[in-house]
Amino acid sequence: MTPVDDPPPAPAPKAAGPLTRLLRPGAAALSGALLYASFPPRPLWWLVLPGFALLGWVLYGRRLRAAFGLGLLAGLGFMLPLLHWTGEDVGPVPWLALAAAEALFIAVGCVGVAAVTRLAYWPFWAAAVWTLDEAVRARIPFGGFPWGRIAFGQAESAFLPLAALGGTPLLSFAVVLCGFGLYAAVRGFRAYRATGRIPRAAVAWAAASVLVPVAAALAVLPLVDDSAENGTATVAAIQGNVPRLGLDFNSQRRAVLDNHARRTEQLAEEVRTGKAEQPDFVLWPENSSDLDPYLNADARKVIDDAVKAIGAPTVIGAVVERGPDALRNTLIEWNPDKGPVDTYDKRHIQPFGEYMPMRSVARFFSEDVDRVQREFVPGTEVGVFDLAGTKVGLVTCYEAAFDDAVRDTVTHGGQMIAVPSNNATFGRSEMTYQQLAMSQVRAVEHGRSVVVPVTSGVSAVIRPDGTIVEKSGMFTPDALVDEVPLRSSLTPATRMGPLPEGVIALLAVAGLGWAAVASVRTRRKPLTDRG
Numbered sequence: 001m002t003p004v005d006d007p008p009p010a011p012a013p014k015a016a017g018p019l020t021r022l023l024r025p026g027a028a029a030l031s032g033a034l035l036y037a038s039f040p041p042r043p044l045w046w047l048v049l050p051g052f053a054l055l056g057w058v059l060y061g062r063r064l065r066a067a068f069g070l071g072l073l074a075g076l077g078f079m080l081p082l083l084h085w086t087g088e089d090v091g092p093v094p095w096l097a098l099a100a101a102e103a104l105f106i107a108v109g110c111v112g113v114a115a116v117t118r119l120a121y122w123p124f125w126a127a128a129v130w131t132l133d134e135a136v137r138a139r140i141p142f143g144g145f146p147w148g149r150i151a152f153g154q155a156e157s158a159f160l161p162l163a164a165l166g167g168t169p170l171l172s173f174a175v176v177l178c179g180f181g182l183y184a185a186v187r188g189f190r191a192y193r194a195t196g197r198i199p200r201a202a203v204a205w206a207a208a209s210v211l212v213p214v215a216a217a218l219a220v221l222p223l224v225d226d227s228a229e230n231g232t233a234t235v236a237a238i239q240g241n242v243p244r245l246g247l248d249f250n251s252q253r254r255a256v257l258d259n260h261a262r263r264t265e266q267l268a269e270e271v272r273t274g275k276a277e278q279p280d281f282v283l284w285p286e287n288s289s290d291l292d293p294y295l296n297a298d299a300r301k302v303i304d305d306a307v308k309a310i311g312a313p314t315v316i317g318a319v320v321e322r323g324p325d326a327l328r329n330t331l332i333e334w335n336p337d338k339g340p341v342d343t344y345d346k347r348h349i350q351p352f353g354e355y356m357p358m359r360s361v362a363r364f365f366s367e368d369v370d371r372v373q374r375e376f377v378p379g380t381e382v383g384v385f386d387l388a389g390t391k392v393g394l395v396t397c398y399e400a401a402f403d404d405a406v407r408d409t410v411t412h413g414g415q416m417i418a419v420p421s422n423n424a425t426f427g428r429s430e431m432t433y434q435q436l437a438m439s440q441v442r443a444v445e446h447g448r449s450v451v452v453p454v455t456s457g458v459s460a461v462i463r464p465d466g467t468i469v470e471k472s473g474m475f476t477p478d479a480l481v482d483e484v485p486l487r488s489s490l491t492p493a494t495r496m497g498p499l500p501e502g503v504i505a506l507l508a509v510a511g512l513g514w515a516a517v518a519s520v521r522t523r524r525k526p527l528t529d530r531g
Contacts, residue, residue: 024058028070031055032077032106039082039153041433048153052179053186056126059114060183071110075103082148085429094352102137102148109133112508115515120201123180123209125511131173132508135501138402142351146401147434150175155440160466162216163445164223166500167493168403171441173504174213181209223492224444226464228485230415233390236279236310237453237461237480238263239472240288242424253290256455257299259477260288261306267479268309276481279312281387285455286317286329286397287422293318293332293340300339308336313387315394317420320345326377329354331394331420333385345379346396348405382408390415390486393448397421400438403498406446410494415486416449417442424456428474432458440466447491449484 034051038044058070079099087095109130116125130150138146146152151168154160154175163171184206192198240260243252264284270276291299293316307314313335320330320343329346351357354376383394393409393416400406400419409417419439423432436458443450443462450462457474461482472478493500 024070025073027054028058028073029077031058032074032079033081035074035078035150035153036081039430039434040155040437041430043156045154045157048150048175049179049182052176053182055110055113056117056123056180056183059110059126060117060122060187062114062117064111064114067111067114068107071107071113072103074110075106076100078106079103079148082434085426085431088426088429088431098145102145105133105137112512115519116511118518119511119515121205123177123184123206125508125515126180127173127177128504128508128511130176131169131501132505134172135169135505142357143348144402146403149401151441152401152434152438155437155466159213159217160441160444161218161220161224162213163441164447164491164493165216165220166496167407167445168441169501169504170493174216177209178213181206181213184209223447224465225447225487226449226467226485228487230486230488232483232485233280233388233416234277234481234483235416235451235461236267236282236312237451237459237470238267238282238284238288239454239457239459239476239478239480240264240284241475241477242456254299256287257289257291257302260284260455261302263477263479264306264314265309267481268311270479271310276479277483279310279481280390281312281392282307282310282314283418283420283451283453284314284316285422285453285459286331286420287319287424287455288420289316289318291319292321295321303334304339307334311336313385315385315387315392315418315420316340317396317422322377325374327374328379329376329396330379331383331385331396333387342385344381344383344385344394344396346376346399347379347382348399348402349376349378350398382412384409384412384414393417395419395442397423397435400435400442403501406442407494407497410446410448410490411497413488414448415488416451416484417446419450419452420454421452422455432474436460436468440468445491446494447487447489449486451480451482451484453480 031051031054034047038048055074059067079102083095083099086098112129113126116122116129119125134149138144149168149172151171154171159171159175162174188199188203188206238260240263243255267276271278289299293300293303303316313333316332316334318330318332320328322328331344332340333342335341349355385392391413393414395406395409395417439450439452440462443464444466447464449464452460457472459472459480460468461470461480462468464487470480470482
Protein backbone atom coordinates (compact mmCIF):
# COMPACT_ATOMS: atom_id res chain seq x y z
CA MET A 1 0.00 0.00 0.00
CA THR A 2 1.50 3.36 -0.98
CA PRO A 3 1.50 6.01 1.72
CA VAL A 4 0.44 8.73 -0.72
CA ASP A 5 -2.80 8.77 -2.70
CA ASP A 6 -1.88 11.54 -5.15
CA PRO A 7 1.12 13.75 -5.88
CA PRO A 8 2.13 16.32 -3.27
CA PRO A 9 1.20 19.91 -3.96
CA ALA A 10 3.40 21.85 -6.31
CA PRO A 11 6.02 23.98 -4.58
CA ALA A 12 5.08 27.58 -3.97
CA PRO A 13 6.57 30.25 -6.22
CA LYS A 14 9.94 31.49 -5.01
CA ALA A 15 8.89 35.12 -4.78
CA ALA A 16 5.38 35.14 -3.37
CA GLY A 17 3.73 38.50 -2.94
CA PRO A 18 2.27 39.63 0.39
CA LEU A 19 -1.27 38.74 -0.67
CA THR A 20 -0.17 35.25 -1.66
CA ARG A 21 1.57 34.76 1.67
CA LEU A 22 -1.62 35.76 3.49
CA LEU A 23 -3.86 33.46 1.45
CA ARG A 24 -3.57 30.34 3.59
CA PRO A 25 -3.68 32.14 6.96
CA GLY A 26 -6.77 34.03 5.81
CA ALA A 27 -8.34 30.82 4.55
CA ALA A 28 -7.56 29.13 7.89
CA ALA A 29 -9.36 31.86 9.83
CA LEU A 30 -12.25 31.74 7.35
CA SER A 31 -12.60 27.97 7.76
CA GLY A 32 -12.99 28.47 11.51
CA ALA A 33 -15.55 31.22 10.92
CA LEU A 34 -17.54 28.85 8.70
CA LEU A 35 -17.56 26.24 11.47
CA TYR A 36 -18.88 28.87 13.88
CA ALA A 37 -21.54 30.00 11.40
CA SER A 38 -22.82 26.41 11.15
CA PHE A 39 -23.84 26.46 14.85
CA PRO A 40 -27.20 27.61 16.26
CA PRO A 41 -29.06 29.88 16.35
CA ARG A 42 -28.31 29.99 12.61
CA PRO A 43 -29.95 27.19 10.57
CA LEU A 44 -26.81 26.91 8.43
CA TRP A 45 -25.51 23.51 9.57
CA TRP A 46 -24.31 22.73 6.02
CA LEU A 47 -21.63 25.46 6.25
CA VAL A 48 -19.58 22.96 8.23
CA LEU A 49 -18.88 21.09 4.98
CA PRO A 50 -17.21 23.94 3.05
CA GLY A 51 -15.56 24.87 6.34
CA PHE A 52 -13.76 21.53 6.53
CA ALA A 53 -13.15 21.45 2.78
CA LEU A 54 -11.35 24.78 3.10
CA LEU A 55 -9.47 23.58 6.17
CA GLY A 56 -8.42 20.51 4.18
CA TRP A 57 -6.93 22.77 1.51
CA VAL A 58 -5.18 24.86 4.16
CA LEU A 59 -3.56 21.86 5.87
CA TYR A 60 -2.92 19.47 2.99
CA GLY A 61 0.76 18.66 2.77
CA ARG A 62 1.79 21.40 5.20
CA ARG A 63 4.81 21.04 7.43
CA LEU A 64 3.85 20.43 11.04
CA ARG A 65 5.01 23.81 12.34
CA ALA A 66 3.01 25.61 9.67
CA ALA A 67 0.02 23.37 10.38
CA PHE A 68 0.12 24.39 14.04
CA GLY A 69 0.00 28.08 13.18
CA LEU A 70 -2.71 27.62 10.58
CA GLY A 71 -4.67 25.39 12.96
CA LEU A 72 -4.42 28.04 15.66
CA LEU A 73 -5.90 30.61 13.27
CA ALA A 74 -8.72 28.20 12.38
CA GLY A 75 -9.33 27.51 16.06
CA LEU A 76 -9.50 31.20 16.90
CA GLY A 77 -11.81 31.83 13.95
CA PHE A 78 -14.09 29.14 15.38
CA MET A 79 -13.84 29.59 19.15
CA LEU A 80 -13.64 33.37 19.52
CA PRO A 81 -17.16 34.00 18.21
CA LEU A 82 -18.58 30.68 19.47
CA LEU A 83 -17.59 31.37 23.09
CA HIS A 84 -18.22 35.12 23.11
CA TRP A 85 -21.01 34.56 25.66
CA THR A 86 -18.47 33.52 28.30
CA GLY A 87 -17.45 37.16 28.64
CA GLU A 88 -21.00 38.47 28.82
CA ASP A 89 -20.71 39.70 32.41
CA VAL A 90 -17.10 39.09 33.42
CA GLY A 91 -15.37 41.03 30.65
CA PRO A 92 -13.30 40.01 27.63
CA VAL A 93 -10.21 38.58 29.34
CA PRO A 94 -11.75 35.26 30.53
CA TRP A 95 -13.47 34.87 27.15
CA LEU A 96 -10.23 35.44 25.25
CA ALA A 97 -8.32 33.09 27.56
CA LEU A 98 -10.84 30.27 27.15
CA ALA A 99 -11.12 30.73 23.38
CA ALA A 100 -7.32 30.73 23.07
CA ALA A 101 -7.02 27.58 25.19
CA GLU A 102 -9.60 25.76 23.07
CA ALA A 103 -7.94 27.03 19.89
CA LEU A 104 -4.64 25.54 21.07
CA PHE A 105 -6.32 22.13 21.27
CA ILE A 106 -7.58 22.58 17.72
CA ALA A 107 -4.11 23.68 16.58
CA VAL A 108 -2.61 20.45 17.94
CA GLY A 109 -5.35 18.47 16.20
CA CYS A 110 -4.59 20.26 12.94
CA VAL A 111 -0.94 19.21 13.23
CA GLY A 112 -2.20 15.63 13.25
CA VAL A 113 -4.53 16.32 10.32
CA ALA A 114 -1.64 17.75 8.27
CA ALA A 115 0.49 14.71 9.09
CA VAL A 116 -2.07 12.21 7.82
CA THR A 117 -2.78 14.13 4.59
CA ARG A 118 0.34 12.40 3.23
CA LEU A 119 -1.38 9.01 3.56
CA ALA A 120 -3.65 7.17 1.20
CA TYR A 121 -7.34 7.68 2.06
CA TRP A 122 -6.33 10.78 4.05
CA PRO A 123 -9.87 12.20 4.63
CA PHE A 124 -10.67 9.07 6.66
CA TRP A 125 -7.59 9.44 8.87
CA ALA A 126 -8.01 13.21 9.15
CA ALA A 127 -11.62 12.88 10.35
CA ALA A 128 -10.50 10.34 12.95
CA VAL A 129 -7.76 12.70 14.18
CA TRP A 130 -10.25 15.59 14.50
CA THR A 131 -12.65 13.37 16.47
CA LEU A 132 -9.82 12.23 18.75
CA ASP A 133 -8.96 15.88 19.35
CA GLU A 134 -12.58 16.54 20.37
CA ALA A 135 -12.45 13.58 22.75
CA VAL A 136 -9.35 14.99 24.44
CA ARG A 137 -10.89 18.47 24.74
CA ALA A 138 -13.94 16.89 26.37
CA ARG A 139 -11.81 15.40 29.15
CA ILE A 140 -8.92 17.74 30.00
CA PRO A 141 -8.20 19.96 31.78
CA PHE A 142 -10.51 20.21 34.81
CA GLY A 143 -12.83 17.50 33.47
CA GLY A 144 -12.88 18.91 29.93
CA PHE A 145 -14.93 21.41 27.96
CA PRO A 146 -16.85 19.71 25.11
CA TRP A 147 -18.36 22.96 23.79
CA GLY A 148 -17.82 23.31 20.06
CA ARG A 149 -18.04 19.64 19.25
CA ILE A 150 -19.02 19.49 15.59
CA ALA A 151 -21.92 17.16 16.46
CA PHE A 152 -23.54 19.91 18.54
CA GLY A 153 -23.93 22.08 15.46
CA GLN A 154 -25.89 19.37 13.63
CA ALA A 155 -29.22 19.46 15.50
CA GLU A 156 -31.11 20.26 12.28
CA SER A 157 -28.74 18.38 9.99
CA ALA A 158 -29.30 15.56 7.51
CA PHE A 159 -26.52 13.74 9.38
CA LEU A 160 -28.33 13.83 12.75
CA PRO A 161 -29.67 10.23 12.59
CA LEU A 162 -26.07 9.01 12.93
CA ALA A 163 -26.21 10.11 16.57
CA ALA A 164 -28.57 7.20 17.25
CA LEU A 165 -26.03 4.78 15.78
CA GLY A 166 -22.75 5.92 17.32
CA GLY A 167 -23.43 8.98 19.44
CA THR A 168 -21.79 12.37 19.11
CA PRO A 169 -18.34 10.93 18.20
CA LEU A 170 -19.69 9.14 15.12
CA LEU A 171 -21.77 12.17 14.14
CA SER A 172 -18.72 14.43 14.34
CA PHE A 173 -16.57 11.91 12.47
CA ALA A 174 -19.05 11.55 9.61
CA VAL A 175 -19.52 15.30 9.12
CA VAL A 176 -15.78 16.01 9.20
CA LEU A 177 -15.12 13.10 6.82
CA CYS A 178 -17.65 14.48 4.35
CA GLY A 179 -16.08 17.95 4.51
CA PHE A 180 -12.54 16.71 3.95
CA GLY A 181 -13.87 14.40 1.25
CA LEU A 182 -15.23 17.40 -0.63
CA TYR A 183 -11.75 18.89 -0.80
CA ALA A 184 -10.29 15.54 -1.89
CA ALA A 185 -12.89 15.39 -4.68
CA VAL A 186 -11.99 18.92 -5.83
CA ARG A 187 -8.33 17.97 -5.74
CA GLY A 188 -8.99 14.92 -7.90
CA PHE A 189 -10.93 17.02 -10.41
CA ARG A 190 -8.10 19.55 -10.61
CA ALA A 191 -5.61 16.73 -11.21
CA TYR A 192 -7.78 15.51 -14.08
CA ARG A 193 -7.98 19.02 -15.56
CA ALA A 194 -4.20 19.38 -15.34
CA THR A 195 -3.13 15.98 -16.67
CA GLY A 196 -6.15 14.55 -18.47
CA ARG A 197 -5.72 11.45 -16.32
CA ILE A 198 -8.16 10.39 -13.62
CA PRO A 199 -6.40 9.31 -10.38
CA ARG A 200 -8.92 6.52 -9.90
CA ALA A 201 -8.03 5.39 -6.40
CA ALA A 202 -7.95 8.92 -5.05
CA VAL A 203 -11.21 9.87 -6.74
CA ALA A 204 -12.91 6.68 -5.54
CA TRP A 205 -11.92 7.36 -1.95
CA ALA A 206 -12.90 11.01 -2.22
CA ALA A 207 -16.31 10.00 -3.51
CA ALA A 208 -16.68 7.45 -0.74
CA SER A 209 -15.71 10.08 1.84
CA VAL A 210 -18.60 12.24 0.68
CA LEU A 211 -21.21 9.64 -0.18
CA VAL A 212 -20.77 7.06 2.60
CA PRO A 213 -21.66 9.47 5.47
CA VAL A 214 -24.71 10.68 3.54
CA ALA A 215 -25.81 7.14 2.70
CA ALA A 216 -25.21 6.00 6.28
CA ALA A 217 -27.37 8.82 7.64
CA LEU A 218 -30.20 7.77 5.33
CA ALA A 219 -29.74 4.10 6.17
CA VAL A 220 -30.06 4.62 9.93
CA LEU A 221 -33.21 6.76 9.71
CA PRO A 222 -35.31 3.84 11.06
CA LEU A 223 -33.38 4.13 14.33
CA VAL A 224 -34.96 7.56 14.89
CA ASP A 225 -38.34 6.80 16.43
CA ASP A 226 -40.62 9.04 18.48
CA SER A 227 -43.35 6.51 19.13
CA ALA A 228 -44.66 6.11 22.69
CA GLU A 229 -43.39 2.66 23.72
CA ASN A 230 -44.46 3.15 27.35
CA GLY A 231 -47.39 5.49 26.97
CA THR A 232 -47.16 9.22 27.53
CA ALA A 233 -46.77 11.70 30.35
CA THR A 234 -48.02 15.26 30.57
CA VAL A 235 -45.12 17.45 31.65
CA ALA A 236 -45.02 21.11 32.66
CA ALA A 237 -41.78 23.09 32.34
CA ILE A 238 -41.81 26.30 34.40
CA GLN A 239 -39.82 29.34 33.34
CA GLY A 240 -40.20 31.92 36.10
CA ASN A 241 -37.71 34.44 34.71
CA VAL A 242 -35.19 36.52 36.69
CA PRO A 243 -35.46 40.13 37.91
CA ARG A 244 -32.56 41.29 35.74
CA LEU A 245 -29.80 39.94 33.52
CA GLY A 246 -26.28 39.07 34.56
CA LEU A 247 -24.42 37.80 37.57
CA ASP A 248 -26.40 39.97 39.98
CA PHE A 249 -29.43 37.71 39.66
CA ASN A 250 -27.81 35.67 42.45
CA SER A 251 -28.34 38.56 44.85
CA GLN A 252 -32.07 38.37 44.15
CA ARG A 253 -32.53 34.75 45.13
CA ARG A 254 -35.87 35.26 46.79
CA ALA A 255 -37.26 37.11 43.77
CA VAL A 256 -36.22 34.25 41.47
CA LEU A 257 -37.88 31.72 43.77
CA ASP A 258 -41.05 33.82 43.98
CA ASN A 259 -41.18 34.11 40.17
CA HIS A 260 -41.18 30.32 39.73
CA ALA A 261 -43.66 29.74 42.52
CA ARG A 262 -45.95 32.42 41.10
CA ARG A 263 -45.85 30.98 37.56
CA THR A 264 -46.58 27.50 38.96
CA GLU A 265 -49.58 28.82 40.87
CA GLN A 266 -50.78 30.60 37.72
CA LEU A 267 -50.58 27.29 35.90
CA ALA A 268 -52.61 25.66 38.68
CA GLU A 269 -55.29 28.32 38.13
CA GLU A 270 -55.20 27.68 34.37
CA VAL A 271 -55.68 23.98 35.04
CA ARG A 272 -58.59 24.70 37.39
CA THR A 273 -60.35 26.86 34.74
CA GLY A 274 -59.71 24.35 31.95
CA LYS A 275 -57.19 26.53 30.07
CA ALA A 276 -54.35 24.04 30.58
CA GLU A 277 -54.08 20.31 31.07
CA GLN A 278 -53.22 18.94 34.51
CA PRO A 279 -49.56 17.88 34.40
CA ASP A 280 -48.44 14.52 35.77
CA PHE A 281 -45.34 16.27 37.08
CA VAL A 282 -43.65 19.67 36.92
CA LEU A 283 -40.05 20.66 36.22
CA TRP A 284 -38.45 23.83 37.59
CA PRO A 285 -35.05 25.01 36.31
CA GLU A 286 -31.62 24.86 37.86
CA ASN A 287 -31.17 27.61 40.49
CA SER A 288 -34.91 28.24 40.74
CA SER A 289 -34.34 28.26 44.51
CA ASP A 290 -30.89 29.41 45.53
CA LEU A 291 -32.26 29.59 49.04
CA ASP A 292 -31.66 26.20 50.66
CA PRO A 293 -35.17 24.91 51.47
CA TYR A 294 -33.73 22.51 54.04
CA LEU A 295 -32.39 25.46 56.07
CA ASN A 296 -34.70 28.31 55.10
CA ALA A 297 -38.22 27.75 56.41
CA ASP A 298 -39.64 30.61 54.37
CA ALA A 299 -38.26 29.21 51.10
CA ARG A 300 -39.58 25.77 52.02
CA LYS A 301 -43.07 27.18 52.55
CA VAL A 302 -43.06 29.05 49.21
CA ILE A 303 -42.09 25.87 47.38
CA ASP A 304 -44.49 23.69 49.33
CA ASP A 305 -47.43 26.01 48.65
CA ALA A 306 -46.70 26.11 44.91
CA VAL A 307 -46.34 22.33 44.64
CA LYS A 308 -49.55 21.75 46.59
CA ALA A 309 -51.34 24.24 44.34
CA ILE A 310 -50.40 22.35 41.17
CA GLY A 311 -50.99 18.99 42.87
CA ALA A 312 -48.15 17.14 41.13
CA PRO A 313 -44.62 16.07 42.03
CA THR A 314 -42.21 18.84 41.11
CA VAL A 315 -38.47 18.93 40.51
CA ILE A 316 -36.89 21.96 42.18
CA GLY A 317 -33.43 23.25 41.26
CA ALA A 318 -31.80 24.37 44.52
CA VAL A 319 -28.48 25.30 46.05
CA VAL A 320 -28.05 23.08 49.09
CA GLU A 321 -25.42 23.55 51.78
CA ARG A 322 -23.08 20.67 52.57
CA GLY A 323 -21.03 21.84 55.50
CA PRO A 324 -19.73 25.35 56.21
CA ASP A 325 -17.63 25.71 53.05
CA ALA A 326 -19.28 23.47 50.45
CA LEU A 327 -22.42 23.66 48.34
CA ARG A 328 -24.21 21.26 46.03
CA ASN A 329 -26.18 22.06 42.91
CA THR A 330 -29.16 19.88 43.71
CA LEU A 331 -32.39 18.83 42.05
CA ILE A 332 -35.05 17.98 44.65
CA GLU A 333 -38.11 15.83 44.01
CA TRP A 334 -40.87 17.62 45.92
CA ASN A 335 -44.05 15.65 46.60
CA PRO A 336 -47.24 17.67 47.20
CA ASP A 337 -48.08 15.53 50.25
CA LYS A 338 -44.66 14.55 51.63
CA GLY A 339 -42.42 17.46 50.68
CA PRO A 340 -38.82 16.68 49.55
CA VAL A 341 -38.42 12.94 48.99
CA ASP A 342 -35.35 12.52 46.73
CA THR A 343 -32.34 14.46 45.46
CA TYR A 344 -29.81 14.49 42.63
CA ASP A 345 -26.52 16.38 42.96
CA LYS A 346 -24.93 17.68 39.77
CA ARG A 347 -21.92 15.52 38.90
CA HIS A 348 -20.15 17.61 36.26
CA ILE A 349 -19.72 20.98 37.92
CA GLN A 350 -18.41 23.95 36.00
CA PRO A 351 -14.78 25.01 36.61
CA PHE A 352 -14.30 28.75 37.15
CA GLY A 353 -18.04 29.02 37.71
CA GLU A 354 -19.14 26.56 40.39
CA TYR A 355 -15.66 25.95 41.72
CA MET A 356 -12.41 27.81 41.24
CA PRO A 357 -9.32 25.79 40.32
CA MET A 358 -6.03 27.71 40.40
CA ARG A 359 -7.73 30.66 42.07
CA SER A 360 -4.62 32.84 42.26
CA VAL A 361 -3.93 32.32 38.55
CA ALA A 362 -7.57 32.85 37.60
CA ARG A 363 -7.59 36.13 39.53
CA PHE A 364 -5.00 37.44 37.07
CA PHE A 365 -7.62 37.14 34.32
CA SER A 366 -10.64 38.44 36.24
CA GLU A 367 -11.39 39.82 39.70
CA ASP A 368 -14.80 38.15 39.43
CA VAL A 369 -13.24 34.88 40.61
CA ASP A 370 -13.78 36.10 44.15
CA ARG A 371 -17.53 36.06 43.57
CA VAL A 372 -17.13 32.30 44.10
CA GLN A 373 -16.72 32.46 47.88
CA ARG A 374 -18.03 28.96 48.60
CA GLU A 375 -17.28 26.24 46.10
CA PHE A 376 -19.63 23.54 44.89
CA VAL A 377 -18.73 19.89 45.22
CA PRO A 378 -19.83 17.27 42.69
CA GLY A 379 -22.32 14.51 43.30
CA THR A 380 -21.53 10.86 42.65
CA GLU A 381 -24.89 9.19 41.97
CA VAL A 382 -26.81 9.02 38.67
CA GLY A 383 -30.07 10.96 38.85
CA VAL A 384 -33.33 9.21 37.93
CA PHE A 385 -36.55 10.26 39.69
CA ASP A 386 -39.79 8.28 39.70
CA LEU A 387 -42.30 11.06 39.08
CA ALA A 388 -45.89 9.81 39.15
CA GLY A 389 -44.78 6.49 37.66
CA THR A 390 -42.46 7.98 35.01
CA LYS A 391 -38.71 7.40 35.24
CA VAL A 392 -37.12 10.77 34.50
CA GLY A 393 -33.37 10.99 33.88
CA LEU A 394 -31.81 14.18 35.27
CA VAL A 395 -29.08 16.16 33.54
CA THR A 396 -28.30 19.56 35.03
CA CYS A 397 -27.45 22.32 32.52
CA TYR A 398 -23.69 22.08 31.74
CA GLU A 399 -23.87 18.28 32.01
CA ALA A 400 -25.73 18.09 28.69
CA ALA A 401 -22.37 18.56 26.96
CA PHE A 402 -20.94 15.35 28.49
CA ASP A 403 -21.73 12.00 26.86
CA ASP A 404 -21.58 9.93 30.04
CA ALA A 405 -23.77 12.26 32.10
CA VAL A 406 -26.67 11.86 29.67
CA ARG A 407 -26.17 8.21 28.75
CA ASP A 408 -26.06 7.11 32.41
CA THR A 409 -29.58 8.40 33.03
CA VAL A 410 -30.93 6.29 30.17
CA THR A 411 -29.06 3.11 31.08
CA HIS A 412 -30.38 3.55 34.64
CA GLY A 413 -33.95 3.40 33.37
CA GLY A 414 -34.84 6.94 32.31
CA GLN A 415 -37.89 6.94 30.00
CA MET A 416 -37.37 10.63 29.24
CA ILE A 417 -34.69 13.20 30.07
CA ALA A 418 -35.00 16.50 31.91
CA VAL A 419 -32.30 19.17 31.54
CA PRO A 420 -33.02 21.90 34.13
CA SER A 421 -30.80 24.86 33.26
CA ASN A 422 -29.91 28.41 34.20
CA ASN A 423 -28.54 30.68 31.47
CA ALA A 424 -29.41 34.03 33.05
CA THR A 425 -25.73 34.80 33.64
CA PHE A 426 -25.16 34.89 29.89
CA GLY A 427 -27.89 37.37 29.00
CA ARG A 428 -29.34 37.30 25.50
CA SER A 429 -26.30 35.61 23.99
CA GLU A 430 -26.20 32.58 21.70
CA MET A 431 -25.31 30.31 24.62
CA THR A 432 -28.88 29.20 25.33
CA TYR A 433 -29.39 28.19 21.69
CA GLN A 434 -26.11 26.29 21.57
CA GLN A 435 -27.10 24.38 24.69
CA LEU A 436 -30.61 23.71 23.39
CA ALA A 437 -29.08 22.15 20.27
CA MET A 438 -27.14 19.76 22.51
CA SER A 439 -30.42 18.57 23.98
CA GLN A 440 -31.83 18.01 20.48
CA VAL A 441 -28.83 15.86 19.60
CA ARG A 442 -29.16 13.95 22.90
CA ALA A 443 -32.83 13.25 22.16
CA VAL A 444 -31.91 11.45 18.93
CA GLU A 445 -28.78 9.85 20.37
CA HIS A 446 -30.77 8.08 23.10
CA GLY A 447 -34.28 7.98 21.62
CA ARG A 448 -35.84 9.95 24.46
CA SER A 449 -38.06 13.00 24.86
CA VAL A 450 -36.09 15.84 26.41
CA VAL A 451 -37.65 18.67 28.42
CA VAL A 452 -35.51 21.73 29.11
CA PRO A 453 -36.81 24.15 31.78
CA VAL A 454 -34.64 27.29 31.95
CA THR A 455 -34.84 30.16 34.44
CA SER A 456 -34.90 32.83 31.74
CA GLY A 457 -35.21 30.88 28.47
CA VAL A 458 -35.12 29.31 26.09
CA SER A 459 -37.16 26.48 27.63
CA ALA A 460 -38.30 23.72 25.29
CA VAL A 461 -39.95 20.34 24.82
CA ILE A 462 -38.11 18.06 22.38
CA ARG A 463 -39.36 14.85 20.80
CA PRO A 464 -37.12 11.74 20.52
CA ASP A 465 -36.54 12.64 16.85
CA GLY A 466 -34.97 15.96 17.85
CA THR A 467 -37.98 18.09 16.89
CA ILE A 468 -38.80 21.04 19.15
CA VAL A 469 -42.57 21.06 19.71
CA GLU A 470 -42.81 23.72 22.43
CA LYS A 471 -40.49 26.65 23.04
CA SER A 472 -40.52 29.77 25.21
CA GLY A 473 -39.11 33.21 24.57
CA MET A 474 -36.18 34.67 26.47
CA PHE A 475 -36.56 36.61 29.71
CA THR A 476 -40.29 36.13 30.01
CA PRO A 477 -42.32 33.98 32.44
CA ASP A 478 -43.87 30.93 30.79
CA ALA A 479 -45.18 27.43 31.39
CA LEU A 480 -44.85 24.80 28.69
CA VAL A 481 -47.31 21.91 29.05
CA ASP A 482 -47.01 19.00 26.66
CA GLU A 483 -47.78 15.29 26.42
CA VAL A 484 -44.48 13.56 25.72
CA PRO A 485 -43.89 9.98 24.52
CA LEU A 486 -42.08 7.68 26.95
CA ARG A 487 -39.61 5.08 25.71
CA SER A 488 -37.53 2.29 27.20
CA SER A 489 -35.70 0.74 24.23
CA LEU A 490 -32.01 1.56 23.83
CA THR A 491 -30.44 2.92 20.66
CA PRO A 492 -27.19 1.36 19.42
CA ALA A 493 -25.43 4.52 20.60
CA THR A 494 -26.74 4.01 24.13
CA ARG A 495 -25.88 0.32 24.15
CA MET A 496 -22.34 0.79 22.85
CA GLY A 497 -21.54 3.76 25.07
CA PRO A 498 -17.94 4.96 24.58
CA LEU A 499 -17.06 2.14 22.16
CA PRO A 500 -17.49 4.14 18.89
CA GLU A 501 -15.33 6.95 20.26
CA GLY A 502 -12.71 4.42 21.37
CA VAL A 503 -12.60 2.79 17.92
CA ILE A 504 -12.27 6.16 16.18
CA ALA A 505 -9.50 7.16 18.62
CA LEU A 506 -7.59 3.95 17.85
CA LEU A 507 -7.94 4.62 14.12
CA ALA A 508 -6.58 8.12 14.65
CA VAL A 509 -3.59 6.79 16.58
CA ALA A 510 -2.97 4.19 13.87
CA GLY A 511 -3.09 6.86 11.17
CA LEU A 512 -0.69 9.11 13.07
CA GLY A 513 1.65 6.18 13.63
CA TRP A 514 1.56 5.26 9.94
CA ALA A 515 2.24 8.89 9.02
CA ALA A 516 5.23 9.00 11.38
CA VAL A 517 6.71 5.82 9.89
CA ALA A 518 6.15 7.10 6.34
CA SER A 519 7.83 10.40 7.24
CA VAL A 520 10.92 8.63 8.64
CA ARG A 521 11.18 6.45 5.53
CA THR A 522 10.91 9.49 3.28
CA ARG A 523 13.71 11.30 5.14
CA ARG A 524 15.97 8.27 4.96
CA LYS A 525 15.44 7.59 1.27
CA PRO A 526 18.05 10.07 -0.09
CA LEU A 527 20.71 8.57 2.17
CA THR A 528 19.91 5.11 0.81
CA ASP A 529 20.13 6.38 -2.75
CA ARG A 530 23.64 7.71 -2.09
CA GLY A 531 24.93 4.32 -1.10
